[in-house]
Amino acid sequence: MSRFGIPLRRVATLLFVVAALASTVVVAQYQKKPPDFGGSYSFPTPTHPEPRDTWVRALDVAMLAGGLGVAAWLILKRRTRNGVVLLSVATIAYFGFYRRGCICPIGSIQNVTASLVDPHYLMSFGVIAFFFLPLAAALLVGRVFCGGVCPLGAVQDLVLVKPVQVPERLDRALRWLPYVYLVLAVIFAGWGLHGTWFGWHVNIGRRFIICEWDPFISLFRISGSFQMLTLGGSFILLGMFVGRPYCRWLCPYGGLLAIGSRVSWRNVSITPDREVDCGLCANACPFGAIEHHRAHRGNCVGCARCYESCPFEVERRGGPSAEVQLAKVMRP
């Protein structure tokens, strides 16, 4: 027992604790506290670029909604090809180069799948709007999204210089591909591919294959891996002669929109009251979407080329009368 009535063992313990605390302070000093350098050095703050403001992100949705409205007006009401071309250029500038192809409704299929399958996966309201707005528009006014708002479609539409008609049977068969692609994309986005088939062990995690194999994204970002640039280049080359190869035969979102467009409230309609069955519109359509002198409700993407070729439309816009034009074309 010591003089102050504290057991020696307790003093030793206390000393040990104090020493331990002191040593941690020393270690903490060494590890955590910034040293004193002397001189006139001031600590730099780590830069931290802030994300875009909420209103800037809301602008994407506003641009999409506005674009859909303008596209519907230009295609169905004004029936002007020039207007659609202008809108296409604008959409490539904004959704393509400025937003670098993101976010896009085609890719949002996978977000919706991932969000439904995986509760950990969070997405923003913007992506939800991007998935549902064009679908709702398709139910109302057809595939106006494809016609003027989708940057991928716009790129293909603008590079189309010399359209070649694809044999109808081939076209019909290839139009099933988007749905195959859609199923694949949903499987990969939600679950990945795991299993053994025919002795092949496949173990692929969840991936967003639509984004990975988007042929035009490398164009918008002006960068990309070699195979992506090659893919983009070949799609553009092909697209110069075959109308919108990606939209017609691959785009899974186009497949969804086609279903909606089939029952839509309004569609591209080929002057049903004034018809002479001249077939000029069918020749002008690079997508084989005019059957029996009527626009196919699912396949028409609203490029408005048929209106530009129609003698009655030319007359309506102040050109020579339809009879004169038809006489020129019909002359043997």
Added chain:
Amino acid sequence: MDERSSRRQFIDRASRVLGFVTIGGAAGVLAKRASANSVYQVDPLRCTSCDLCRTSCVLSLSAVKAVNDFARCGYCQLCPAYMDVTSQPDATGIPTGRVCPQDALKRRVVGTVDKDDPNNNYYEYTVDETRCDGCGKCVKACLPPAGNGSLRLEIRYDRCVECNECAIQLACPDRAILRVEVPGLPPRSAGQAHE
């Protein structure tokens, strides 16, 4: 209007209504679990610097970069994140190898310079963001006890295109990519240790 045409119209209208109901319902269900004002960020405590941020980002030079938290950095002369401590030392005993494959970690002497004893100097380490590809080798090397853990990986919003994909979120094996509220500071940020 003949019977066939009106039947067709009825089917169209019914499908349209069905379509709108489906779209509205699905959007409602999804909106419940969506977040309005959040962005992706790396949680430094979960991140294991696995190198997938470098390879998985949709950008060819990843939007994920290493960031040095100066308040935490020890300004060491022998920085384990800067020089490869396992490499061959030179005549003065300083390892010659570098950790960063891109040579993106830069250092300079700060404070009062002791010319006689280089070991007595302090060095400031900055990440050259034009070179950093987010591989996280320095982050791994800076982890305690070797370093202070001042380096961390962070999604840089000046590069991030906020795409709907966020491929690194899907690829991340540690679920270290989280949605955080704007302004998108890392959750449980290592930098707040001092404040």
